[in-house]
Amino acid sequence: MDTAVGFEVSQGELFHDVKSFFESAPPLKDSDRITQKVNEFVYQNSQLSGNAKSIGVVCVTSGGTTVPLEQRCVRYIDNFSSGHRGAASTEYFINCGYAVIFVYRRGSYQPYSRYIPEDSFIDLFEVSNNSEIQVCNSHASVVKKAIKEYHSAVDGRLLLKLPFTTIFEYLQILQVVAPSMSCLGPCGMFYLAAAVSDFYVPWESMAKHKIQSAAGPLDMRLTQVPKMLRMLRLEWAPSAFCVSFKLETDPEILLQKAEAALRKYQMNVVVANELATYKREVVLITNDKNIRIRQQNEVGDVEEQLIKLLVKKHSNYIECFRQDF
Amino acid sequence: MDTAVGFEVSQGELFHDVKSFFESAPPLKDSDRITQKVNEFVYQNSQLSGNAKSIGVVCVTSGGTTVPLEQRCVRYIDNFSSGHRGAASTEYFINCGYAVIFVYRRGSYQPYSRYIPEDSFIDLFEVSNNSEIQVCNSHASVVKKAIKEYHSAVDGRLLLKLPFTTIFEYLQILQVVAPSMSCLGPCGMFYLAAAVSDFYVPWESMAKHKIQSAAGPLDMRLTQVPKMLRMLRLEWAPSAFCVSFKLETDPEILLQKAEAALRKYQMNVVVANELATYKREVVLITNDKNIRIRQQNEVGDVEEQLIKLLVKKHSNYIECFRQDF
Numbered sequence: 001m002d003t004a005v006g007f008e009v010s011q012g013e014l015f016h017d018v019k020s021f022f023e024s025a026p027p028l029k030d031s032d033r034i035t036q037k038v039n040e041f042v043y044q045n046s047q048l049s050g051n052a053k054s055i056g057v058v059c060v061t062s063g064g065t066t067v068p069l070e071q072r073c074v075r076y077i078d079n080f081s082s083g084h085r086g087a088a089s090t091e092y093f094i095n096c097g098y099a100v101i102f103v104y105r106r107g108s109y110q111p112y113s114r115y116i117p118e119d120s121f122i123d124l125f126e127v128s129n130n131s132e133i134q135v136c137n138s139h140a141s142v143v144k145k146a147i148k149e150y151h152s153a154v155d156g157r158l159l160l161k162l163p164f165t166t167i168f169e170y171l172q173i174l175q176v177v178a179p180s181m182s183c184l185g186p187c188g189m190f191y192l193a194a195a196v197s198d199f200y201v202p203w204e205s206m207a208k209h210k211i212q213s214a215a216g217p218l219d220m221r222l223t224q225v226p227k228m229l230r231m232l233r234l235e236w237a238p239s240a241f242c243v244s245f246k247l248e249t250d251p252e253i254l255l256q257k258a259e260a261a262l263r264k265y266q267m268n269v270v271v272a273n274e275l276a277t278y279k280r281e282v283v284l285i286t287n288d289k290n291i292r293i294r295q296q297n298e299v300g301d302v303e304e305q306l307i308k309l310l311v312k313k314h315s316n317y318i319e320c321f322r323q324d325f
Numbered sequence: 326m327d328t329a330v331g332f333e334v335s336q337g338e339l340f341h342d343v344k345s346f347f348e349s350a351p352p353l354k355d356s357d358r359i360t361q362k363v364n365e366f367v368y369q370n371s372q373l374s375g376n377a378k379s380i381g382v383v384c385v386t387s388g389g390t391t392v393p394l395e396q397r398c399v400r401y402i403d404n405f406s407s408g409h410r411g412a413a414s415t416e417y418f419i420n421c422g423y424a425v426i427f428v429y430r431r432g433s434y435q436p437y438s439r440y441i442p443e444d445s446f447i448d449l450f451e452v453s454n455n456s457e458i459q460v461c462n463s464h465a466s467v468v469k470k471a472i473k474e475y476h477s478a479v480d481g482r483l484l485l486k487l488p489f490t491t492i493f494e495y496l497q498i499l500q501v502v503a504p505s506m507s508c509l510g511p512c513g514m515f516y517l518a519a520a521v522s523d524f525y526v527p528w529e530s531m532a533k534h535k536i537q538s539a540a541g542p543l544d545m546r547l548t549q550v551p552k553m554l555r556m557l558r559l560e561w562a563p564s565a566f567c568v569s570f571k572l573e574t575d576p577e578i579l580l581q582k583a584e585a586a587l588r589k590y591q592m593n594v595v596v597a598n599e600l601a602t603y604k605r606e607v608v609l610i611t612n613d614k615n616i617r618i619r620q621q622n623e624v625g626d627v628e629e630q631l632i633k634l635l636v637k638k639h640s641n642y643i644e645c646f647r648q649d650f
Contacts, residue, residue: 076402
């Protein structure tokens with residue numbers, strides 16, 4: 001989600017744009033079932049249930065959203081994002097005692113299976129002479145660890161996975177999850193690492209059939225997606241601890257844009273990252289200071305330190321919130 | 326690849342457009358290694374090697390190509406295609422005795438692992454009490470069969486996999502594979518099931534950095550991709566047996582467009598399919614007649630009959646070719 005420069009939309013205009021966006025969107029499939037699953041998961045992991053296993057609930061969004069260009073969709077615009085950051089962060093949040101609602105792009109990296117080579121997991125397995133499936137020696141320990149930890153998270157009800165593809169599905173799911181988490185007050189966290197489209201084609205003005213490539217070039221006009229970060233803060237989950245991401249390819253404008261986003265959307269933290277170095281380095285932008293985090297060695301994840309720091313900031317936030325009442 | 330209506334480009338113009346396309350494209354990574362792998366694979370599976378295990382070599386292309394909108398790419402246009410048809414067809418070609426060069430979109434369906442649920446292969450495995458990895462009972466037979474057949478194809482050197490993401494990579498790979506296969510003459514086959522972009526943004530006119538979402542809508546102009554099917558027939562592999570695909574969402578125009586493509590690009594077969602029914606039904610368009618193929622039962626693949634028929638047509642083609650000399 002973007003921008004911190006450019007013209008400001010009034011609160012009334014924002015509500016109007018958000019309403020039009022959702023009214024024109026194709027209905028979310030299985031909407032009732034998703035709502036029920038989210039409500040149950042939040043309740044089980046809230047202090048209200050009396051036996052919560054987690055210290056808080058975080059909604060991690062991960063991967064890129066698509067923008068369909070045709071109603072019977074053949075072509076769409078996509079945002080580059082492997083989902084690696086969201087998948088890794090989910091593992092570290094669970095390690096720190098959180099329950100995670102993992103809202104992810106279909107086909108993107110998944111928690112606990114991100115070490116397994118893309119497209120070729122079948123290469124990892126072989127069938128032995130006595131017809132048993134076994135893992136090739138080179139990967140056995142990694143695969144075993146992944147499978148164990150994954151099952152422990154799922155069996156402990158600390159991980160709920162919700163997939164999306166389009167910008168419509170993504171924002172409709174966020175619109176379900178955020179109000180459901182609002183009962184957690186400051187104990188709820190949003191960690192919005194998904195790469196969300198800034199522009200879309202409203203459903204009603206979209207070509208019904210596949211766009212024909214007759215003679216000449218193709219001209220397209222895309223509309224801005226309403227700034228849902230503002231909606232999240234104003235309406236859906238006003239007391240939650242909110243972390244958003246700002247990715248730029250141009251280092252010159254990165255910090256300035258991240259700081260503007262912090263103010264404009266009243267985020268608690270904005271994580272600034274640059275396309276060329278995002279795996280090795282991020283900068284945490286907060287109201288009091290900026291903190292640079294670098295990968296400590298070749299094999300370590302930058303997410304390990306990032307999540308530790310956010311968890312600390314989140315507990316301070318909960319503490320301050322309680323003192324205010 | 327598209328269109329059969331619209332204005333015709335002369336051969337001179339086509340060669341010029343193709344030259345500009347490749348000159349402006351970012352260089353293909355590992356180009357030398359890919360060329361070497363393809364040459365070795367084609368040689369091993371050609372009658373020239375004296376001990377070819379396959380009766381022919383087919384290049385199967387599969388999945389959609391992306392069109393980057395920025396040089397340091399955050400956003401891109403994509404074509405919907407799961408790659409299921411290409412993956413399934415590859416298995417049936419290998420079954421029929423062919424060697425397959427599988428040119429596929431990263432992350433799309435793969436031969437022999439298409440039965441395994443998307444995003445959740447980790448759900449299929451568990452670690453037993455004695456620390457062995459085992460497959461959950463519900464999927465054991467499917468997973469074992471997949472792993473066995475996959476290893477048999479790879480060990481028998483009947484499958485070479487080459488991944489792509491962008492339209493640039495896809496066409497650069499085709500430009501390597503096609504001339505390498507031309508030594509096979511009529512024994513080479515192209516089965517072009519990939520969903521290839523019709524429009525692109527030339528590299529040089531592309532935004533260098535992430536497009537900013539300042540105020541207002543985004544306007545874009547896209548250029549037509551040169552018709553590489555014509556290039557394939559005219560220059561790269563003139564004697565090969567060529568099968569292309571035509572997908573439409575509007576059944577009214579499907580057959581007419583597929584027939585026009587057959588003539589215009591001098592394909593041997595065009596497989597016409599409609600978005601709403603492509604898993605259950607295809608129509609083979611050929612010079613003498615059109616043949617409709619329907620899925621025979623709920624679990625069968627339409628590709629099983631499709632490949633059988635194409636293999637038959639391909640042997641007739643080879644036979645005719647030999648009689649002509």
